[in-house]
Amino acid sequence: MIGITRDVIDAGSMIEAAKKPGMGALVTFCGVVRDDGGVERMELEVYEEVAIRELEAIRDEAMQKYAIESVDIVHRVGSLSVGETILLIIVGAGHRKEAFAACEHIIDRLKQTVPIWKKEFYRDGERWVPGEAGGQE
Amino acid sequence: MIGITRDVIDAGSMIEAAKKPGMGALVTFCGVVRDDGGVERMELEVYEEVAIRELEAIRDEAMQKYAIESVDIVHRVGSLSVGETILLIIVGAGHRKEAFAACEHIIDRLKQTVPIWKKEFYRDGERWVPGEAGGQE
Amino acid sequence: MKIRVKAFARFREILGSDLALDLSDGATMAAVLTTLRDRAGDEGDAIFDETGTLRTHVILMRNGRRVNRKELDTLVLADGDEVALFPPVAGG
Amino acid sequence: MKIRVKAFARFREILGSDLALDLSDGATMAAVLTTLRDRAGDEGDAIFDETGTLRTHVILMRNGRRVNRKELDTLVLADGDEVALFPPVAGG
Numbered sequence: 001m002i003g004i005t006r007d008v009i010d011a012g013s014m015i016e017a018a019k020k021p022g023m024g025a026l027v028t029f030c031g032v033v034r035d036d037g038g039v040e041r042m043e044l045e046v047y048e049e050v051a052i053r054e055l056e057a058i059r060d061e062a063m064q065k066y067a068i069e070s071v072d073i074v075h076r077v078g079s080l081s082v083g084e085t086i087l088l089i090i091v092g093a094g095h096r097k098e099a100f101a102a103c104e105h106i107i108d109r110l111k112q113t114v115p116i117w118k119k120e121f122y123r124d125g126e127r128w129v130p131g132e133a134g135g136q137e
Numbered sequence: 138m139i140g141i142t143r144d145v146i147d148a149g150s151m152i153e154a155a156k157k158p159g160m161g162a163l164v165t166f167c168g169v170v171r172d173d174g175g176v177e178r179m180e181l182e183v184y185e186e187v188a189i190r191e192l193e194a195i196r197d198e199a200m201q202k203y204a205i206e207s208v209d210i211v212h213r214v215g216s217l218s219v220g221e222t223i224l225l226i227i228v229g230a231g232h233r234k235e236a237f238a239a240c241e242h243i244i245d246r247l248k249q250t251v252p253i254w255k256k257e258f259y260r261d262g263e264r265w266v267p268g269e270a271g272g273q274e
Numbered sequence: 275m276k277i278r279v280k281a282f283a284r285f286r287e288i289l290g291s292d293l294a295l296d297l298s299d300g301a302t303m304a305a306v307l308t309t310l311r312d313r314a315g316d317e318g319d320a321i322f323d324e325t326g327t328l329r330t331h332v333i334l335m336r337n338g339r340r341v342n343r344k345e346l347d348t349l350v351l352a353d354g355d356e357v358a359l360f361p362p363v364a365g366g
Numbered sequence: 367m368k369i370r371v372k373a374f375a376r377f378r379e380i381l382g383s384d385l386a387l388d389l390s391d392g393a394t395m396a397a398v399l400t401t402l403r404d405r406a407g408d409e410g411d412a413i414f415d416e417t418g419t420l421r422t423h424v425i426l427m428r429n430g431r432r433v434n435r436k437e438l439d440t441l442v443l444a445d446g447d448e449v450a451l452f453p454p455v456a457g458g
Binding site: 031044045046047049051053075086087107110111113114115116118128129130131132 | 280282283284286333335338358360361362363364365366
């Protein structure tokens with residue numbers, strides 16, 4: 001499943017739903033709102049049509065590149081508090097090495113290409129989180 | 138939390154319980170009974186006192202070696218069906234690179250040192266799964 | 275013709291999230307940017323440099339596809355096109 | 367003195383999961399292994415080689431700590447000690 005949601009992400013049910021008989025390993029990445037120097041909450045916005053298309057492209061690329069069985073990615077947007085799940089990536093595979101490599105590849109790619117932005121709110125201010133990626137190619 | 142259990146492992150509640158304010162990333166490894174050439178179920182047995190001690194040693198070693206905030210490991214034993222979770226490892230960290238590296242290190246170590254064994258049951262037979270580790274040092 | 279402009283993050287705060295521009299037929303992407311620069315006023319410094327050129331880190335799309343800087347003057351838009359403008363992404 | 371022996375996985379199927387051995391005071395680990403070899407009979411081939419030596423892949427513990435092969439003849443057990451014997455681990 002690939003999705004953008006405004007609701008709480010339920011890691012447990014997504015992991016259960018991802019399981020298939022041929023899988024021996026599921027590696028999950030869960031991104032969480034971090035209390036980074038006094039962050040109280042975060043607002044995330046998305047260019048949704050493009051974000052979905054990019055997430056699907058990242059999934060398809062990972063499925064081609066690694067010996068894995070499944071990729072699920074759900075990204076939350078809207079207003080989130082410290083400790084809430086921003087993002088869940090689940091990679092299922094026969095064996096663990098491929099699952100780890102693919103999951104890490106997916107989060108690296110996601111941070112470069114998926115049009116989502118975060119604004120952090122502090123007690124006394126706010127700031128847009130700078131992207132990891134460079135500018136226009 | 139470090140534990141050996143005979144009950145179903147609930148990944149969702151373990152992930153929520155692992156969260157702390159300083160964490161931005163949680164990487165989870167979930168080992169699952171794989172339908173490998175007709176496996177129907179698996180029986181796992183453990184040398185429990187030694188397994189707990191080894192798991193604690195692996196956690197402590199990972200906490201020293203990597204810039205991470207937490208390690209949780211729960212391993213199930215008893216009779217498990219295809220698709221059931223054998224093992225859940227959760228590593229929480231400020232940043233993702235360390236969480237991925239530590240989680241993969243932990244599962245590699247666990248397979249070498251923790252006294253747990255698996256017997257696979259097929260329609261027409263059974264076999265002890267050979268360990269990944271070598272023999273006595 | 276009608277062109278929709280979507281801006282995100284800091285650029286949304288400057289330009290608004292969803293603008294409808296009414297441009298003459300045959301308008302190029304460069305013409306859209308000139309219109310946006312005029313709307314943004316002083317705040318447009320985050321998007322355009324002192325010569326009025328799009329800053330290098332700005333990402334520009336037409337109908338969900340990236341637009342190359344070399345095409346700005348030659349890319350002719352069509353009625354109903356969606357132009358998007360945003361800073362480097364920061365999801366995950 | 368009483369020595370508990372725990373065996374796991376295939377070795378449990380051969381020796382049983384939890385044996386109580388009654389040995390004379392001053393018995394060494396080597397003496398425990400001789401007793402186990404006699405109990406195992408033909409099935410003991412999985413644990414002992416044709417000369418009666420513990421196979422190299424077998425892991426041997428005393429009170430939860432690995433025992434080095436060089437110590438077998440010199441390691442004197444104490445009443446209540448727990449000896450464990452198992453094949454390479456396969457958890458995860």
